[in-house]
Amino acid sequence: MNELSLHILDICQNSIQANATLIEILIDEQPASNRFSITIRDNGHGMDEKTLSEVADPFYTTRTTRKVGMGVSLFKMAAEQAGGSFTITSKPNQGTQVVATFAHDHLDRAPLGAIEDTLLILILNEAGIDIRYEHVVNDRTYVFDTRDVKQILNGIPLTDSDVIMWVKNNITEGITSIHKEESL
Amino acid sequence: MKSLEDLKRIRDAAQRKVTMRGKNDFTRILVGMATCGISAGARPVMNKIVEEIAEKDLQNVTVTPVGCIGECAIEPIVEVLEGEKRTTYCRVDVDVAERIINEHIIGGKVVEDNLIGKYRL
Numbered sequence: 001m002n003e004l005s006l007h008i009l010d011i012c013q014n015s016i017q018a019n020a021t022l023i024e025i026l027i028d029e030q031p032a033s034n035r036f037s038i039t040i041r042d043n044g045h046g047m048d049e050k051t052l053s054e055v056a057d058p059f060y061t062t063r064t065t066r067k068v069g070m071g072v073s074l075f076k077m078a079a080e081q082a083g084g085s086f087t088i089t090s091k092p093n094q095g096t097q098v099v100a101t102f103a104h105d106h107l108d109r110a111p112l113g114a115i116e117d118t119l120l121i122l123i124l125n126e127a128g129i130d131i132r133y134e135h136v137v138n139d140r141t142y143v144f145d146t147r148d149v150k151q152i153l154n155g156i157p158l159t160d161s162d163v164i165m166w167v168k169n170n171i172t173e174g175i176t177s178i179h180k181e182e183s184l
Numbered sequence: 185m186k187s188l189e190d191l192k193r194i195r196d197a198a199q200r201k202v203t204m205r206g207k208n209d210f211t212r213i214l215v216g217m218a219t220c221g222i223s224a225g226a227r228p229v230m231n232k233i234v235e236e237i238a239e240k241d242l243q244n245v246t247v248t249p250v251g252c253i254g255e256c257a258i259e260p261i262v263e264v265l266e267g268e269k270r271t272t273y274c275r276v277d278v279d280v281a282e283r284i285i286n287e288h289i290i291g292g293k294v295v296e297d298n299l300i301g302k303y304r305l
Contacts, residue, residue: 017251
């Protein structure tokens with residue numbers, strides 16, 4: 001996976017499997033202090049300590065269709081090879097939090113990539129899980145929350161084609177705007 | 185900026201559409217979106233399908249990300265569900281995704297080249 005947004009998509013599939021009703025994604029870009037961090041938090045069924053200790057092992061998976069589980073271990077590797085760190089904490093019946101940090105200017109830090117494509121797919125999840133996305137660049141913040149959108153939609157599904165295209169444009173423009181230089 | 189006013193307009197238009205639409209025979213498209221699928225390129229495939237559905241205004245077609253069915257070596261896998269009929273495609277890329285929409289979903293003809301079982305590695 002050559003984009004961090006692909007890892008985010010992958011990790012969030014675990015939250016969906018864990019019957020979460022809310023997934024929160026936080027991207028914090030601080031070039032001045034050479035820090036880039038990704039936090040993913042869910043309110044799913046969580047893991048006990050034994051499972052938690054095995055989860056970064058590529059030969060651990062809860063799936064029965066295959067014998068390996070690479071998602072978490074690949075994300076961990078992506079962070080550690082880019083001068084960062086990876087932590088995962090979890091409590092049964094409360095949820096799980098994954099934090100990956102990177103050195104912002106590290107040559108091996110993959111770009112975030114098409115995060116709008118990742119969010120689009122997450123929003124289309126079958127269980128209708130709410131997604132909150134917060135992206136901070138220096139002191140500028142963009143927030144997208146499916147709960148706000150659902151309130152306006154008043155029963156019209158998020159999966160409606162026109163709605164989904166609006167969502168994609170909103171996210172793309174929102175992220176572009178927080179990356180723009182301060183205008184004088 | 186795509187404003188909330190735009191979203192409200194979309195909502196009002198959609199409310200009119202829903203009353204015209206029955207619950208009958210939806211076509212469901214499933215895209216494998218586990219680690220294997222994602223690393224083989226399932227995300228652009230799914231996005232292409234979403235865009236095609238929106239662009240061509242296909243009313244009775246939905247697309248959903250799903251897990252892994254255990255055939256990781258031939259991902260990205262796309263399944264088309266029409267009532268009892270299930271068609272499974274493998275090694276789908278953006279071009280094949282477009283063909284599935286045009287030839288299968290709109291044209292009613294299965295894209296044989298990427299059918300699981302028929303596809304030669």
